[in-house]
Amino acid sequence: MKKIRKNLYQFSQYIPPMDFTIHQYLLNVDPAILFAAGTMQQAAAMLPELKAILGEKPLKYVFVSHMESDEAGGLWLLQKEYPQLTVIAGPITSRELPGYGYTGNIITRRGGEPLKDRDLSLSFLDYPSEVHLQDGLLAYEENSRLLYSADLFLRFGNGVGQVIREDWQSEVARIDDQRVPNEEARKKLQQRLEFLNPAFLAVGHGYCIDCIG
Numbered sequence: 001m002k003k004i005r006k007n008l009y010q011f012s013q014y015i016p017p018m019d020f021t022i023h024q025y026l027l028n029v030d031p032a033i034l035f036a037a038g039t040m041q042q043a044a045a046m047l048p049e050l051k052a053i054l055g056e057k058p059l060k061y062v063f064v065s066h067m068e069s070d071e072a073g074g075l076w077l078l079q080k081e082y083p084q085l086t087v088i089a090g091p092i093t094s095r096e097l098p099g100y101g102y103t104g105n106i107i108t109r110r111g112g113e114p115l116k117d118r119d120l121s122l123s124f125l126d127y128p129s130e131v132h133l134q135d136g137l138l139a140y141e142e143n144s145r146l147l148y149s150a151d152l153f154l155r156f157g158n159g160v161g162q163v164i165r166e167d168w169q170s171e172v173a174r175i176d177d178q179r180v181p182n183e184e185a186r187k188k189l190q191q192r193l194e195f196l197n198p199a200f201l202a203v204g205h206g207y208c209i210d211c212i213g
């Protein structure tokens with residue numbers, strides 16, 4: 001675990017044969033939110049560290065961008081420790097969560113629908129990431145200008161604790177047909193992202209990004 005930014009903790013696993021890193025993030029504000037549950041193994045490793053950071057404070061939210069094991073696999077373990085947990089997810093993920101053993105609270109959001117709770121001011125963007133590249137979500141926290149970007153700005157390499165500096169508009173332009181093969185969906189996503197002004201990209205894989213420009 002590494003404190004990678006103010007109130008932001010990164011939990012990571014680097015997989016050498018794939019030269020690939022998987023991250024989850026805790027934004028420790030009031031209320032606390034976790035971006036991605038991690039796989040079952042990752043959630044098990046993360047839980048003691050989460051508890052050490054949060055102390056008596058409960059984990060209130062887990063954001064699940066789309067239904068894949070690195071985003072949702074460990075949810076049921078987190079629910080065991082934090083039974084009052086609420087998952088925030090898009091409609092497809094919300095429907096599929098029970099299959100991953102998660103039986104707790106769910107708030108379903110679509111792109112453009114906000115969620116405000118004390119220090120958290122979240123907005124969501126549609127992101128064609130869900131199984132079969134349907135409607136997943138990205139999460140943007142407006143007070144910290146933090147974007148949790150799931151698989152979108154993925155880079156290979158050992159990104160544990162690493163932050164690079166990049167220009168935001170260039171990052172948006174870099175989204176190619178390998179990430180979002182459907183040209184129309186990709187252009188729509190890029191248009192939505194151009195209106196954001198994030199300070200920091202908390203990526204699901206690779207290197208976090210301090211945004212310049």
Ligand SMILES: [Fe+2]
Nearest residue numbers: 066068129151
């Ligand atoms: Fe994914």
Ligand SMILES: [Fe+2]
Nearest residue numbers: 070150151204
């Ligand atoms: Fe991922």
